[in-house]
Amino acid sequence: MEATAEAVVDLTAEVVIKGGLMEGKVKWYDAVKGYGFIHTDDDKDVFVHRSGIKDAQFGLETDQAVQFEVKESDRGPVAFDVEVI
Template identity: 40%
Template structure:
């Protein structure tokens, strides 16, 4: 089994890349992640997987998450106030 760090993973597209010990990109599809339900990886997570070479390059299967990273901080936004214009239409003001 190889170990690597998640470079990026797009949950909408269902794939991403892990960087292996040699610094090479390893393609990972969501179906290759062990577990039930929604399977996703986060950047920076440490994973263990079986690495194999295909005609498209290095790929990983049997991916197991070894290091759970905390959820990212929520984005902080400013409150928006809504004021009525003289014509009665509502307009958002910053």
């Protein structure tokens, strides 16, 4: 498979969407369950799991501004390398 400027397929068969960091606000995050959603600046919702948060011990709070990268999984976009800004 040939890599393009927009996407690269990694070894786990997830497509990593390139284009730098995205920004958004936490729509909601359940610290007990360890997941939630980020609402992006381009009006989309992206799933976030605690494993994708850089400082996961603190979790996320509603309306926090964050920056992150996105992977496309078989269930939709997933945020990773998430950090509060």
